[in-house]
Amino acid sequence: MHADSRRRKLKKMKKTNLLAILTLAATPAFLHAQTTNYSGVVGYMKISIPAGKATLVSFPLGSSPIFSGTFSGKSGNSLTNAAAASSLPSILVNGSNEPLYYVEFTSGSKSGQILEILSKNSTTLTLSDASSVSGNESFNIKKFTTISDVFGANNSAGLLGADSVAGADVIWVITQGAWKQYFYYDDGAMGEIDPLQWQTVGSMVNKGDTILDPDQGALIIRKAGSDKSVTLIGEVKSTQSFVPFINGAQIITNPYPVDKTLDTIGLKNGDPTKGLVQGDSISASDVVWKLDNGVWKQYFVYDDGASGEIDPIQWQTVGSMVNQGSVPVAAGEALLVIRKGATFEWNVAPPPVN
Secondary structure, three states, X not given: OOXXXXXXXXXXXXXXXXXXHHHHOOOOOOOOOOEEEXXXXXXXXXXXXXXXXXXXXEOOEEOOOOEEEEOOOEEOOEEEOHHHHHHOOOOXXXXXXXXXEEEEEOOOOOOOOEEEEEEEOOOEEEEOOOOOOOOOOEEEEEEOOEHHHHHOOOOOOOOOOEOOOOOOOEEEEEEOOEEEEEEEEOOOOOOOOOOOEEEEOOOOOOOOOOEOOOOOEEEEEOOOOOOEEEEEEEEEOOOOEEEEEOOEEEEEEOOOOOOEEOOOOOOOOOOOOOOOOOEOOHHHOOEEEEEEOOEEEEEEEEOOOOOOOOXXXXXXXXXXXXXXXXXXXXXXXEEEEEEOOOOEEEEEOOXXXX
8 A cells, every 4th residue: 555645554663662662562472383285376374472472463364355457547536337337335434434445556657556446336446556556457356364364253262262351362563553452252151142253452342344454464472381383375475565664663574475674574675665664773774673482673774974884784683793694584474664755655576476
């Protein structure tokens, strides 16, 4: 989705909120190795959720298209295709007013761009921001992945349920610019007087339709019980991706289900308008938080700015001058990034698919 149109979802997180989240996950574990298999553009991957620990996870497999076609023009943010409009239901948002469907462009200079569908009439779709497209591109319409899609409407993932967030496993996501906690409500009462459902703090409304943005991930805190896992099934994206980066904190993901390293993920490129801000200390640089062998670690791109580059430009961690570029970023893993620079659009090329 276009960086400008979706900035409202990724406002800067207050420092106190970040500290609270990191405190809750004070004994996190490295994201277990993900099992990935795909052929063509269809595949599956298994994401581990270890007991008593926290994981940063992503959801890179998307739903299959419910419609494919070509637009025949646009007016502002409204693009014309009557068949596409008729393919969609009348209700396009969930209970939190989040768009449930998006357009993924498959041709043109913005092939791979995804834009939310805000409304429709008999012939057009109104998107979140169509300023970067001509209105004559081919496209797919897809449904966003939701909490219920991944973890099951009835908690088939087996996460710990409780009658409050204090006793339950917690899924932290960014929703409309704010960090929110979701948990599976289960009061344990005989007869189940209260509904079994996904909820957020302070609300008894079912939140199973909360979207899990493909550009972001989630922080899952599993408090007790045994190790669990969830299997994602869907399409492997074959086009490039345009991931919005904002000033502040966000969970970012590798949009493709392949293993990477800090070097190969593509954020160290020397251009702060297209990648991370580099500096000679962690206080001067964008910071990447990663769960690594049970410990939160901070990484940044070291660059002392000296003429002649006496010291190397490389990934480092606090208190070490050793190159950290080979640190793995597993398929299905997410990273928590504190961005100190301006908003930019991260363009990620797809891996080859055999």
